[in-house]
Amino acid sequence: MSTSSTSASDRTVLITGTSSGIGLAAAIAAAQAGWRTVATLRDTGRADALRKAAVEAGVELDIRQLDVVDEASVAAAVEGVIADYGRLDAVVNNAGAGHVGTLELESVADVREVMEVNFFGVLNVSKAALPHLRATGGRLITVTSVGGVVGQPFNEAYCAAKFAVEGYMESLAPVAGAVGVSVTVIEPGAVATEFVNNIGLDLEARIAAAGPYSDALRHYVERTVGQFLNGAQTPAGAAESVMEALTADRPAFRIQTSQWARDFTGTKLADQDGSAVVGMTGTWVA
DSSP: OGGGGGOOOOOOOSOOOSSSSSHHHHHHHHTTTTTEEEEEESSSSGOOOHHHHHHHHHHHOOEEEETTOHHHHHHHHHHHHHHHHHHOEEEEEEOOOOOOOOOOGGGGHHHHHIIIIIHHHOOOOOHHHHHHHHHHHHHEEEEOOOOOOOSOOBHHHHHHHHHHHHHHHHHHHHHHHTTEEEEEEEEEEEEEEEEHHTTOOHHHHHHTOOOGGGHHHHHHHIIIIIGGGOOOOOOOHHHHHHHHHHHOOOOSEESSSHHHHHHHHHHHTTTTSSHHHHHHHHGGGG
């Protein structure tokens, strides 16, 4: 049975990475729209903000543990949803981790770790969910980033992971569509969320340790904090695009969450020789 012919109250959505930010806002919005919402997070001990938001919104959430890099955890979560509700109509891959660094100053193992969370984690959840999404004519929605379209200085590993997600989902979309599953990627720009604070580094210490890259990194940080984050979108605003993908009759494959994001990604999508993007991002480090 397709999701389009089933009332929202009969539909089940599983969302990853709901402890804060877009994931939390999307879980609340989905529950408010009447979806049975399974809100998952790696550490359920960090669910206080999620529970508080649910109480304030007057909605019920089914909060469960799911670690996207642990296949057994993913399988247990998906199987638990099927056991309890009998169906899975949508998945929102939102869990991810930020990273700032550059190749000469970090190990390849550091890059692999970023890929594990931001790319392979998405695949783990999607693979486990697809048989059940086929059964319901469901939706596979993945929150990527404008960094999945435009490569950005000192975000090499993060952007590589998001590029990989975008390429994978763009390739998967017609294949999944042939068996009744809709695939969408959501591209936020800057979002006022704990995500930025969770990149796990002391910027001043990192700048001091960057050697020949110190000046470029300082310019990048100043530009990002001063121009990018101060105009950040709210998580609730970004979650509106997730809900569009969840509820529209025919959601687009690619949805940007703001006009800024549309303009920014548009630079790349219209830039056949790459000069516009590299010219733009080059000013961020000089």
